[in-house]
Amino acid sequence: MSVAIHVDKVVKKYEDHTVINGLSLTIKPGELFTLLGPSGCGKTTLLRMIIGFNSIEGGTIKIDEQVINSIPVNKRKMGMVFQNYAIFPHMTVSENIAFGLKAQNANKKDMQSRINEMMKVVRIEDHHAKKPEKLSGGQQQRVALARALVINPNVLLMDEPLSNLDAKLRVEMRNAIKEIQQKVGITTVYVTHDQEEALAISDRIAVMNKGVIQQIGKPEDIYLRPNNLFVSQFIGTSNVIKGVIEKNQDGCFVVFNDGYREKMENLSDTVGDGHHVLASVRPQEFIVTSDTNALAGVVDKTIFLGINTHYFVTLKTGETVEVVQNIEDHALIPEGTAVNIKVKPKLINLFDEVSEMTLIKAGE
Known part of the structure; x- marks a missing residue:
């Protein structure tokens, strides 16, 4: 069952500098929602507030009707894919994917079944015994995606996941991510500064600038009828x-x-x-x-x-x-x-x- 994310008037401060001041949005169950904007606009800060890496100085974040402000990261049932993949170089593909399941103390039979299933979903089953150094950038990204999804999270968070890939691989992987997200049906928050990537992959986009949402809408609506000159x-x-x-x-x-x-x-x-x-x-x-x-x-x-x-x-x-x-x-x-x-x-x-x-x- 997919969940909704409700961000209500959240505030993020670093000492005397306010990065986000009273931002609100709602992400629908099962949608791929993209936070798009230039570097320093607050999109990654907001993502890290949702997963719990950043504190919240005001407002609330809810998953469905549950306020999660004070819930620890490991209790939020969220998976995250990082910009640099963050997969373990000394582990095989299978071992990397198993990492989160071991942390949940899953039994070995269920764990192996789940790993095999997820490798098929992201199409890396032929590489299960390889170490990351033997994989291409796109294959490493698939491992990171499988590791995030294998724990059955309620929410998938992705922070600039394609920025380290070359142009051809970016196109291939953005199509793969969209296909996998639709197949799994998980509510996904995706951060990027790449406009073409956002247009190609998103159900809806929130364009951000200086910690403020400039417009939220479907890709075609934002492209054809921008709210202001910045978005245009x-x-x-x-x-x-x-x-x-x-x-x-x-x-x-x-x-x-x-x-x-x-x-x-x-x-x-x-x-x-x-x-x-x-x-x-x-x-x-x-x-x-x-x-x-x-x-x-x-x-x-x-x-x-x-x-x-x-x-x-x-x-x-x-x-x-x-x-x-x-x-x-x-x-x-x-x-x-x-x-x-x-x-x-x-x-x-x-x-x-x-x-x-x-x-x-x-x-x-």
């Missing part, structure tokens, strides 16, 4: 262009600094005429066009990446933007070429210039 720029690549809102009898328009305008039909009712905005436009949300009602600029740099070509365009306003075009739709544009580019108004995001909060109507 942290999740994927985003160009930021200044503009102003113009309202007249024909509707609501965003007007960019060189006079190019686009009608917006998804803005909040609070947005008024003359409102200064920041437009967040992802590279693929630009269109190269012959239309003169567009942003005018010059291609400074062209990078061909197979199916897509990335262009770095300096606009007449002096702003530089990245534009991605499908090579099947457009011939390669040489560097130094003057171009006109438009935005896709239904996809772009507008933020208040001062507060940097979204101006897009909820649900649009």
